[in-house]
Amino acid sequence: MSILLLAIPITIYFTRYITTQKSYFTNRNFRHLANISRQIEQRISAFRAVVKNAAADTLKQQAENAKDAGAKVSPDQNFKEFLARSGRLVGESVPTLPNLKMDAGRDPKNLQVRVTRSSEGETSSLNFICTIRHRPEETEYDKKEMRFEAKIDLREVVKPVVGQPKDASLRASETDHGFDAILIVSLDEQHPKIGSEEKGPLSTTIYQEGAPELDIDSLDNLTRADATDKTIEFSTLSRSTSLADVRLADADYRMYLQPLELADDSEDQPDVQTVSKTTAGAQNEVAGSRWVMCGLVEAGHFRRQTWAFPYPMLITVAVFTTLVALSWPFLKLLFIGPKDRLRLSDVYFTAFALLIGSAMLTLFILFGITYARSEDQLDHQLQKFSTEIEIHFQQEVQSAGDELKQLSATAQPALDSINEALETPPSKRRETELSLLSQNCDRKHILDKPRVGPYSLSQNCSRKHLDEPNLDAYPYFHRATWSDNAGTMRLQWTIDAHTSYLPVDTKDFFKRIMEGRTRGAGEFWLEPTISRYTGDKVAIVSKPVYAADKKTISNVAALDIGPLSLMHTVVPAGFGYRIIDNSGIDPADDDNAKPGKVLFQSSESQEVGENFFEECDNDHSLRSRVFGRNEDFVDVNYRGEGHRLYIKPIKGFPNWSLVVFRNKQPLRTVYLEMLTLAGFIFLSYAVILLILFIIIYFVKTRTSERTEWIWPS
Structure with a gap:
């Protein structure tokens, strides 16, 4: 049996x-x-x-x-x-x-x-x-x-x-x-x-x-x-x-x-x-x-x-096998008949199996309790990790939006001059003045002094704004740009030596603003994209700039950032995060329309365009929680290893969900080593106890008063 x-x-x-x-x-x-x-x-x-x-x-x-x-x-x-x-x-x-x-x-x-x-x-x-x-x-x-x-x-x-x-x-x-x-x-x-x-x-x-x-x-x-x-x-x-x-x-x-x-x-x-x-x-x-x-x-x-055995299954099988082996004396007692003999050795082996079996069950129960307690502590840390990421992300986006608002206010005189020049008939428009205007409002020179050109622009970009810009809100950006409502870049501030003007009419961060679609309460749009200047992944924050009537969008301002809360961040060992899009069309200009695509992640250098649902074998529990905008824990098999996930929808971003996770393997490895060491020590005590029972048995059977069997007598 x-x-x-x-x-x-x-x-x-x-x-x-x-x-x-x-x-x-x-x-x-x-x-x-x-x-x-x-x-x-x-x-x-x-x-x-x-x-x-x-x-x-x-x-x-x-x-x-x-x-x-x-x-x-x-x-x-x-x-x-x-x-x-x-x-x-x-x-x-x-x-x-x-x-x-x-x-x-x-x-x-x-x-x-x-x-x-x-x-x-x-x-x-x-x-x-x-x-x-x-x-x-x-x-x-x-x-x-x-x-x-x-x-x-x-x-x-x-x-x-x-x-x-x-x-x-x-x-x-x-x-x-x-x-x-x-x-x-x-x-x-x-x-x-x-x-x-x-x-x-x-x-x-x-x-x-x-x-x-x-x-x-x-x-x-x-x-x-x-x-x-x-x-x-x-x-x-x-x-x-x-x-x-x-x-x-x-x-x-x-x-x-x-x-x-x-x-x-x-x-x-x-x-x-x-x-x-x-x-x-x-x-x-x-x-x-x-x-x-x-x-x-x-x-x-x-x-x-392929032959690797999951640690929980391995521990369960080991305990089950040991208990089956220790159940042999009890099976004999269970199926003993009226004419079967109960020897003294049967009593010794039954006592030994009872002692060792009860001790093993106690050890296994204690192991399960401590492991569950450690899992709960890590779940609490995972939940705290998720909360901190979202708080820092929301604060950083808000700061970037405030910075863009301040820069737009600083650039407003230059934008008014450009828009006024654009309304001038082409025969009277001085392209050179527009070009110099864009060059002289370079952020690099805002921190120093304006360039000197044939056309003085001090009346449009005051010296106060050029020398003392307020960059306290969010100084961690590479360039700020302003484009007209046709998608033509008209003004740019950058830390680069030279400015370069590229059309943005096909980019999602421009089209969504012109369509009146914004995220959160700050009237902004945020999306990851591949920089056309460097080929690296960046995030773009864009906001509308209104005309004098406060209703018509005259320009779209955009900030090129690498959010510190989401890209190349330092995370605890064994932890990670993903921000995924459950619609597949956000952003819509990245040639990837599958739900579950990753927008930001903790290992930016590794996966660009990863689909989190596919890597988790399209787990139904994961998909239902993401699509249902639920905040909950779920266990999945991510890249062939067990992971614990905490899913949380991001406020102000209807299609975005934050998924933080931890690999279960490190904790399982630690507890397996603990259980292996405890099992080895326990086995040593069991061997000593078995030797003691054998000695007592042989001493007892060699005396003149020995009993060959206890029942029937």
Whole structure:
């Protein structure tokens, strides 16, 4: 009977549990690889947009220089300083001056950027080449190519996504992508085969992160793990999302493959062109290459993951098994018949089982009580953590709104002058004055003194406002901008050396204000976005600026911030947070319309565009509480590990919910170690007691008055 009781859970474990775990971890790894691929695609697209904006700004600056006889910034300096804001992009070249003058008046929307990759030794770089999109009716002279070039180290693009941050030990569940190694492989479909004139695929590893024992240059002719005498054609395998068991560096690995789609601005161009530099420094562009993301999981690692037993289940099974073993003497007493003998040894074993069993039950009950008490304390800390985040967030947003209001009041004379000039007929409008007005109201010079130009603006921007701005409300911002009601940026204050004006008519923070939609009680709009100046994630706070009638919106003011309460914050060990959108359309300009998308998170360098519902296996309890705007605790399986969540709707943000969580694994590990140590000590006492019972039994059975059995007598 006891053997049958033990055989049932073992059978279920091997037939159901392991199979389920294999399916779960396989799907999880595919999902993580797809997320990593999407993040890399988004980062490359963001840097492409930065290069395009830098080229457009250079063209605009050149057009203004043609009309302005004053001090000028060279196109090369303007382009490189714009890119320098990102801290990663490096300007390589700008068009020659004749070509630049010829194209200076063109529409920046006709700019197109293509991406190439260059290799110098083991270092790979992405090259962004920005050119003008010409019209078919243009002459050959007009089609003379204008070419801006910039580059970035590929590691700067990929490392923030797949690399482990310095505090990975504190937030392992947030930063662990589940792979032992990650590769980015460039596959050239038309490369000449070695020793033959035929052309065929050739793979080259352009990025590798992870296991140090792996140093892979190419994935051509992969060896199968189950048949070492057979190979796998990587080019065929990598055309779609797939999985293969391969052998690399004398070890078996599960290889997950995900094509990396890099959209291009240009028409009839390959996604990525490979550029190899010869020893002489010449570049050879090879069309038709494509990138593939490869995630490697060592076979033993995957086996340990799928066979891993949850700690609570492990403790329960251990206690149950021990109690079943100790129940043997009681089962004999329960099923003893009229003719069965009750020996003295049965009495000793029954007494021993009763003593040890009761002690084990007491220990297990005490363990459960203390564990539940610790869980309650951590739940209280989790709830307090959530409250503090929301309070600091609301205070920071309010302060940013107050700062923007004060800056708008300071900039109001300049805005009035700009709006008045815009109402002037074009034939009488002095574009130079508008340009100088925007330049002289630069925040950089507000802290110092106004620029001196041909047109004095002291009557519009008083010296008092320029020298003594009130930045006490919220000084932690990078730039403030003011756009007219058509979405054209008219005024900008920034800490950068030069101002750059980009249209905002397609951005959500502008459109929502013009539609009259605001958040909270402060008549503002807040949203995360990717900066078009740096390619990094920022938050934008925007407010309306009303005309004299106090009803018509004349301008939209926006503040570029990195909220200290939400981005790159220091959180307690084992804790984390997410602010998620339950509508999927807030903001609506991020090409992500799935409910549960993450807007802000405690590990900003890792997940951009994470969907929290998917990472929690679309847990019904989680979804119901988020959609119902309930404030409650819930237990979920987040990224393959048990987590405790506290969900709280954010006041003033109808679609936003704050989710703070903690990993259950650390507490479980601590209590398992405590229980293991207590069990070892308890086992030592049990062995001593068992030896004592055995000695008494042998002494008793060797005397002349021994009783062979107690009943029947």
